[in-house]
Amino acid sequence: MTVTYEDALATYEPVLGLEVHVELGTATKMFCGCATALGAGPNTQTCPVCLGLPGALPVVNETGVESAVKIGLALNCEIAEWCRFARKNYFYPDMPKNFQTSQYDEPIAYDGYLDVEVDGEVFRVEIERAHMEEDTGKSTHVGGATGRIHGASHSLLDYNRAGIPLIEIVTKPITGAGDRAPDVAKAYVAELRELIKALGVSEARMEQGQLRCDVNLSLMPAGATVFGTRSETKNVNSLRSVERAVRSEVVRHAEVLDGGGRIVQETRHFHEDTGTTTSGRTKEEAEDYRYFPEPDLVPVAPAREWVEKLRAGLPELPRLRRNRLREEWGVSAHDMQSILNAGAIGAIVATIDAGADAAAARKWWMGELARRANEDGVELAALAITPEQVARVAALVAEGKLNDKLARQVITGVLDGEGAPDEVVDKRGLAIVKDEGALGAAVDEAIAANPAVADKIRGGKVQAAGALVGAVMKATRGQADAARARELIMEKLGVAD
Ligand code: ADP
Ligand code: MG
Ligand code: ZN
Numbered sequence: 368m369t370v371t372y373e374d375a376l377a378t379y380e381p382v383l384g385l386e387v388h389v390e391l392g393t394a395t396k397m398f399c400g401c402a403t404a405l406g407a408g409p410n411t412q413t414c415p416v417c418l419g420l421p422g423a424l425p426v427v428n429e430t431g432v433e434s435a436v437k438i439g440l441a442l443n444c445e446i447a448e449w450c451r452f453a454r455k456n457y458f459y460p461d462m463p464k465n466f467q468t469s470q471y472d473e474p475i476a477y478d479g480y481l482d483v484e485v486d487g488e489v490f491r492v493e494i495e496r497a498h499m500e501e502d503t504g505k506s507t508h509v510g511g512a513t514g515r516i517h518g519a520s521h522s523l524l525d526y527n528r529a530g531i532p533l534i535e536i537v538t539k540p541i542t543g544a545g546d547r548a549p550d551v552a553k554a555y556v557a558e559l560r561e562l563i564k565a566l567g568v569s570e571a572r573m574e575q576g577q578l579r580c581d582v583n584l585s586l587m588p589a590g591a592t593v594f595g596t597r598s599e600t601k602n603v604n605s606l607r608s609v610e611r612a613v614r615s616e617v618v619r620h621a622e623v624l625d626g627g628g629r630i631v632q633e634t635r636h637f638h639e640d641t642g643t644t645t646s647g648r649t650k651e652e653a654e655d656y657r658y659f660p661e662p663d664l665v666p667v668a669p670a671r672e673w674v675e676k677l678r679a680g681l682p683e684l685p686r687l688r689r690n691r692l693r694e695e696w697g698v699s700a701h702d703m704q705s706i707l708n709a710g711a712i713g714a715i716v717a718t719i720d721a722g723a724d725a726a727a728a729r730k731w732w733m734g735e736l737a738r739r740a741n742e743d744g745v746e747l748a749a750l751a752i753t754p755e756q757v758a759r760v761a762a763l764v765a766e767g768k769l770n771d772k773l774a775r776q777v778i779t780g781v782l783d784g785e786g787a788p789d790e791v792v793d794k795r796g797l798a799i800v801k802d803e804g805a806l807g808a809a810v811d812e813a814i815a816a817n818p819a820v821a822d823k824i825r826g827g828k829v830q831a832a833g834a835l836v837g838a839v840m841k842a843t844r845g846q847a848d849a850a851r852a853r854e855l856i857m858e859k860l861g862v863a864d
């Protein structure tokens with residue numbers, strides 16, 4: 368039985384639950400002093416603690432706790448006066464201790480909320496808890512076709528990631544989103560990612576697995592109060608996939624329910640290629656983790672003065688900052704969204720701070736530089752140009768020393784390593800031709816070479832002047848002041864403009 372998304376939402380109300388894991392950017396692991404840097408050789412960043420060797424004793428990373436408290440505060444949570452770590456026991460080769468150090472019924476932060484914006488309206492997502500835990504190692508299955516364990520001849524284990532601090536943030540069931548459920552889910556993960564970045568606790572790059580999301584979804588008949596059975600789609604790794612996973616699960620649930628079937632509580636896997644999910648493990652097979660308090664770690668009791676100090680040091684919330692900048696810059700919500708999507712807010716702000724006006728800063732980062740970043744397949748921040756240099760280019764344009772076309776060439780020169788903007792201007796000889804003599808000669812030549820056009824202009828067709836301005840620009844390799852060239856053309860042809 369096939370059901371459309373619209374049909375599904377006409378009959379049912381979706382309930383969402385989002386579990387987000389954030390890998391913190393601490394220099395060392397959560398319970399030992401091993402480095403966390405990416406890219407090191409396999410198993411070079413390990414020690415008896417994170418390898419789970421007998422007798423090794425963990426010690427809590429203070430920055431890890433501080434980051435957890437900051438996240439909790441930014442999410443408007445209560446911060447526990449006292450909480451413990453717990454052992455989550457299960458066996459898997461990428462988890463060398465045979466338990467994950469996590470938190471269970473005593474999370475460090477609980478009962479908060481995050482306001483997100485969907486179509487210009489604020490939607491409040493309530494937060495159940497944020498707790499501290501550690502990441503697992505990484506398995507690589509070799510020999511199979513798809514990199515999966517099935518069909519592999521052997522597996523390789525890298526424990527460098529084992530013990531890297533994670534914060535898991537769990538929402539309360541999200542109701543009332545209706546047909547906007549996919550957008551709410553996406554907006555929530557996007558807002559959370561911005562928040563984490565603003566707090567400086569993680570770069571939160573989804574494509575690198577620094578932020579991953581499990582999407583829980585159930586449907587109940589419209590107007591009902593008892594939730595339906597949920598499915599849990601694991602490790603959804605992009606904003607677009609979060610949206611698609613919700614959408615496809617809404618449809619799948621509706622098809623099962625309309626067909627008289629029953630949803631089984633299970634984990635599912637999302638497939639980028641088809642945009643659909645397939646079954647993972649059912650709740651019946653789910654493990655009993657036998658949680659118990661971690662006996663090797665002392666409880667965590669964040670002092671209230673410390674918590675208040677951290678609260679006072681929180682940055683402006685991204686959503687409020689965006690709205691403030693949007694007003695200051697005078698841009699539409701849609702344009703602001705494009706700026707956000709391009710990851711350009713920070714660069715634009717820095718360029719304005721370096722003296723450029725807002726419109727120019729926006730124009731260069733969202734135009735020429737976004738195009739180049741896209742072409743090179745890198746983020747804006749990775750381009751070899753600083754906001755100060757962009758501000759300098761904008762200043763040269765404002766002073767009339769460069770026009771936009773020349774400015775683009777200067778930017779290209781800077782990006783290609785030819786030096787700072789002024790050096791590129793000198794080396795490439797890119798200043799606007801101000802020399803009236805040279806410009807006048809170019810105008811004379813353009814008129815002589817295009818007699819028919821000149822006649823048209825003399826006859827009153829002033830629009831035709833564009834062709835002559837073009838000829839002048841070409842002759843001066845784009846370095847003429849186009850407005851001045853036009854004036855001269857009119858003067859020489861004896862036409863009032
Ligand atoms: P588990 O460890 O089994 O995944 P959690 O409580 O950690 O359970 O997370 C479950 C998530 O799903 C939470 O975000 C919760 O709010 C949400 N949730 C719980 N029940 C439902 C339901 N019936 N439909 C949709 N989401 C639900
Ligand atoms: Mg879960
Ligand atoms: Zn270690």
